Amino acid sequence: MGRYLIRRLLQFIPVFFGATLLIFVMVWAIPGDPIAALAGDRVLPDQVLDEIRDQYHLDDPLLVQYAKYMGDVFQGDFGEDFRGRPVWDLMAQRLPITIRLALLAFGFELVLGVIAGIVAGVRKGGFMDNLVLISTLVVIAIPIFVLGFLAQLLIGVQFGWFPVSGIQRGFMSYVLPAMVLGSVSLAYIARLTRTSIVENLRADYVRTATAKGLPRRRVVGIHTFRNSMIPVVTFLAIDLGALMGGAIITETIFNIPGIGRAVFEGVQRQEGTVVVGIVTFLVLIYMIANLLVDVLYAVLDPRIRYE
């Protein structure tokens, strides 16, 4: 386990710096004037230009720029918006809301997805199996923003079950957006669990368990289930990236003042520093989460460790 952890950490470091360097280069170092682009259509006065050039160390060589930028990032300095407010403050204020939304979405997709997957997988080719396969395909195919508006129109406005905008009504306000945010991953999890269950039901250890007379409930519920959850855990890490992209869209549609909405507002107001700051932060979280899940993966499945 120790060796695996160390190897995995060593692999993580170049990827981490490589990816952040890529983003950095794309944002600040590509020919053209990133500062002018920051202001959108407006023309910045020279004094402001110099100030920003200095703030982002644009007069240094590229690698020095990057090193200073990462130094700032690690100290929580993600730049400032146009009113001089640190982007970090904005994130600190918005992040809890997004975390609440994401946790609810995660819970929703995991519970329903796994149940649907098991129900479909234990009777391959049956009615429930086909139902799950087709309905998940439909959910995957509908882009999340179309799904969001549909949910808003149908469930929110026509039936009036849940609030459709803002977070004034506490927990209830998060239900509909979380369902929309989690829906696509729910479909993926259901399909993944199904495939995994179907495969594992054919495994020798399941036959052994059945042969020694264990009840089917235990064979499926404990033996098969545990082994089938391994790919689902891996998926959750990859899913986090999709979830963050989805949060930008969902929060925009449902008017939830989380971090995703802040990205959208940044795009609308053409505040490049806000957009880049937050997205860099999200990518960092994504990479760290992936590392953690890789470790979790090894804890769950000893076969990985000894590879």
Added chain:
Amino acid sequence: MSERERVPDPLAPGAAEAEPVGGREGGLYADAWRQLRRRPIFVISGVLILILITMALFPSLFTRIDPRACNLADSLLRPSSEHWFGTDVQGCDYYARTIHGARVSISIGILVTVSSTFIAVVFGSIAGYYGGLVDTIIARITDVWFAIPTILGGIVILRSIFSERGLFQVSLVLIVLGWPTMLRLARSAVMSVKEMDYVDSARALGVRDFRIIRRHILPNAIAPVVVYATITVGVIISAEAALSFLGVGLQLPAISWGLMISVAQNRILTAPHLLLFPGLFLSVTVFSFILMGDALRDALDPRLR
């Protein structure tokens, strides 16, 4: 069955690379084809994709109305016999706009998929076939790119680099963010086929590396790539629409489903048709490609049966 019902266009990227096995040897692909054309899922998605491609190539077959000829007096009309899908704020015929929107989605979907598949197959084969240092370098570079999620990366790149964003810029960004997954797939497929005895015997006969990869390895390794590429067309179309919806993708006056939905979002209560029609077309398009990928997977990957 007649010639007309051959595998439809979206398969072109994969089909082109798989050519060596085409008619003469048959095998997996002939088998798969025989099986596929009896599957309703394949036929339905194939027909839908053909219609969508025709729509993208020749929108005038579906509508004679100019999507940019608008009459402000007709603003926000509900669907009627005159305007099937109603009209938008500027009074443009929404049916014509929706039909013309297919071009952007389909071109970006196919352009991005073909290009990233090409990059992935070339470098994936090199990495998988030669192994060693070359493989390590390619795999590590891939890891780095793979770490950036598509929508997030798309927002940063499109927002900071391009002040004008058209079909070309959006495609370029999606290619740049799309190839790593495909490369990993191609690489591992090539690695597993490389171990086969017939590859060894070809090498023993003195066949050149390039020819071994092209004639002996790729035809047998391409199936999972073709399946994934087909699904990718749908995923990319969805990503383009999402980026346009967020305001970092295509810009007006381009006609695109994502943009139409973006404009419609402020009026979903008063004019829901503005949202429903492009949303429906977009979903059906993505659905068709994913369905096609599913059917292909069943046919090309016998292990999953």
